Amino acid sequence: MTQHALLNNVHHKDLRIVTQRAARYGDDIMASPTFPAEFRNVQAHYPIVFHRTEQGEFVPLALFGFREKQNLFLGESGWDAPYIPLMVERVPFLIGRGPNSEQVIHVDLDSPRVSRTDGERVFLEHGGNSEFLDRMSSMLATIHQGLAATNPFVAALVENELLESFALDIQFRDGTQHRMTGFHTIREEKLANLAPEALGKLHQKGYLQAIFMVIASLAHFRDLIERASKLDAAAR
Amino acid sequence: MPLPAEKIQELSGVDPRALPDSVLDSTRPLVLRGVAAHWPLVQAGLQGTRAAADYLLKYYRQATVGAFLGAPEIKGRFFYNQDLTGFNYRAVKVKLDTVLAEILRFEHDPNPGALYVGSTTIDTALPGFRAENDFDFGGRDPLASIWIGNRTRIAAHHDLPDNVACVAVGRRRFTLFPPEQLPNLYIGPLDFTPAGQAISLVDFHAPDLAKFPRFEEALRHSFVAELGPGDAIFIPSLWWHHIESLEPLNVLVNYWWRSAPAWMDTPMNTLFLAMMTVRDLPPEQRAAMKLMFDHYVFEPRPEDFAHIPPGARRMIGGFDADRARELRAFLLQRLNR
Numbered sequence: 398m399t400q401h402a403l404l405n406n407v408h409h410k411d412l413r414i415v416t417q418r419a420a421r422y423g424d425d426i427m428a429s430p431t432f433p434a435e436f437r438n439v440q441a442h443y444p445i446v447f448h449r450t451e452q453g454e455f456v457p458l459a460l461f462g463f464r465e466k467q468n469l470f471l472g473e474s475g476w477d478a479p480y481i482p483l484m485v486e487r488v489p490f491l492i493g494r495g496p497n498s499e500q501v502i503h504v505d506l507d508s509p510r511v512s513r514t515d516g517e518r519v520f521l522e523h524g525g526n527s528e529f530l531d532r533m534s535s536m537l538a539t540i541h542q543g544l545a546a547t548n549p550f551v552a553a554l555v556e557n558e559l560l561e562s563f564a565l566d567i568q569f570r571d572g573t574q575h576r577m578t579g580f581h582t583i584r585e586e587k588l589a590n591l592a593p594e595a596l597g598k599l600h601q602k603g604y605l606q607a608i609f610m611v612i613a614s615l616a617h618f619r620d621l622i623e624r625a626s627k628l629d630a631a632a633r
Numbered sequence: 634m635p636l637p638a639e640k641i642q643e644l645s646g647v648d649p650r651a652l653p654d655s656v657l658d659s660t661r662p663l664v665l666r667g668v669a670a671h672w673p674l675v676q677a678g679l680q681g682t683r684a685a686a687d688y689l690l691k692y693y694r695q696a697t698v699g700a701f702l703g704a705p706e707i708k709g710r711f712f713y714n715q716d717l718t719g720f721n722y723r724a725v726k727v728k729l730d731t732v733l734a735e736i737l738r739f740e741h742d743p744n745p746g747a748l749y750v751g752s753t754t755i756d757t758a759l760p761g762f763r764a765e766n767d768f769d770f771g772g773r774d775p776l777a778s779i780w781i782g783n784r785t786r787i788a789a790h791h792d793l794p795d796n797v798a799c800v801a802v803g804r805r806r807f808t809l810f811p812p813e814q815l816p817n818l819y820i821g822p823l824d825f826t827p828a829g830q831a832i833s834l835v836d837f838h839a840p841d842l843a844k845f846p847r848f849e850e851a852l853r854h855s856f857v858a859e860l861g862p863g864d865a866i867f868i869p870s871l872w873w874h875h876i877e878s879l880e881p882l883n884v885l886v887n888y889w890w891r892s893a894p895a896w897m898d899t900p901m902n903t904l905f906l907a908m909m910t911v912r913d914l915p916p917e918q919r920a921a922m923k924l925m926f927d928h929y930v931f932e933p934r935p936e937d938f939a940h941i942p943p944g945a946r947r948m949i950g951g952f953d954a955d956r957a958r959e960l961r962a963f964l965l966q967r968l969n970r
Contacts (some may be wrong), residue, residue, distance in 0.1 A: 479769065496724075497699070498726060521969065521970050523970050525968065525969035525970045526969055
């Protein structure tokens with residue numbers, strides 16, 4: 398359930414946000430949407446794959462696990478990676494539309510991160526913006542621009558037939574097997590055989606770099622399997 | 634009710650290609666008869682409402698505009714609701730062609746719903762329009778806006794910029810008051826307003842003199858003018874003005890500019906902050922602050938600051954864009970607490 402409210406320094410004067418990372422704060426997620434502008438940071442730690450929505454649109458995702466609710470980066474001491482994708486970091490804030498359809502910050506008051514006693518203060522004592530809020534608001538602006546730039550990127554991938562679905566057969570250390578399906582990735586052969594004009598166009602728009610970031614990110618499947626194996630071993 | 638008002642001084646034959654400084658720097662209202670008679674929009678409007686609407690739509694590129702919609706019961710008077718907790722109209726985002734079509738559809742209805750597209754930036758909504766319909770303001774760089782509606786009334790309010798408002802289509806009645814009529818106009822809330830400016834709570838068509846007795850005094854100091862197609866009015870900064878649009882279709886083009894440099898923020902900010910920080914001080918402290926405001930702001934005398942070497946006077950010596958930047962950074966930091 399979500400209850401979105403326009404953030405303001407009167408109604409939310411005591412609002413605090415818990416920034417700890419734990420399942421009870423909703424961090425038990427298998428993946429998070431991401432966007433080309435943060436691929437460089439995301440590909441350093443997580444596989445980037447594409448999910449096809451029911452509407453047939455492709456959404457780039459940073460992958461944290463193999464199953465629903467499985468976040469292999471989440472441990473006793475929080476999130477075990479130096480970079481957390483912005484769509485996760487932004488919670489419980491989101492961009493909404495104000496009365497004059499201008500961009501405004503909304504807060505999900507039903508988020509388990511919302512508190513009056515713990516966490517980072519959103520507003521200063523007399524209603525000024527805290528540094529935390531300033532950081533969140535610039536993060537939201539980055540996300541807004543990043544997501545807007547995602548559609549043309551994905552459209553270019555589709556136009557060049559650069560996306561293909563893939564199945565990943567995973568053999569865990571204990572011998573158990575898992576087949577992961579339903580995601581798409583870059584068709585590397587197709588990319589290798591693209592005509593120079595098509596490549597040039599992709600490069601011009603900065604898409605080529607993002608494509609290679611996606612390809613490089615797949616190396617992190619090894620890390621993800623390793624984390625899953627350790628978890629299973631510990632659970633036994 | 635009859636207005637015991639003074640007529641505004643009228644000028645004719647003013648050159649629209651070079652509005653004179655004597656008009657634009659005036660501190661009294663002026664009416665400029667026929668100054669825009671040559672505008673194609675004015676000419677189109679003289680042929681009829683349809684021609685005027687068609688002429689406007691020639692420039693329209695489907696940008697969304699803000700509009701006020703009022704029920705027939707409000708009789709064109711955009712105002713608050715009964716207890717001033719809301720408004721008697723709806724503010725919506727619409728297409729201009731839709732609004733114009735609605736205005737024309739109810740053109741012959743004696744009491745249509747009130748429709749008003751106010752304060753719309755011309756270059757955004759009607760790009761190219763000003764190439765044919767414009768004035769020359771010399772070195773000034775005014776904001777040009779267009780106001781389109783049927784029979785409406787905008788409550789008395791004031792604006793900080795100087796204003797030249799030109800009736801292009803229809804007729805408008807302007808009722809003006811000098812700034813000092815403030816206490817006699819019964820101005821409503823400052824921080825909850827229909828369109829950003831505080832308004833008089835007096836209904837000019839039926840003033841409740843039991844509730845607003847000093848309004849009679851305001852009327853004694855009022856200036857009125859009725860403008861037709863091609864006529865313009867100069868409204869000095871901070872003069873109160875009530876505007877009635879009198880025809881089924883009325884189009885106004887207005888120009889706002891400030892004589893002060895752009896880095897000079899609206900002094901209304903200062904007033905609001907002073908209400909928060911000065912008004913409710915203990916009387917002695919407030920008196921001391923009044924003295925300081927006089928000393929530094931309202932009546933500064935050079936001899937009071939002669940003891941500071943000119944190069945060390947900083948703010949006291951005067952502002953420029955960079956000094957304003959410094960103060961802005963300082964205030965932003967101080968206010969954010």
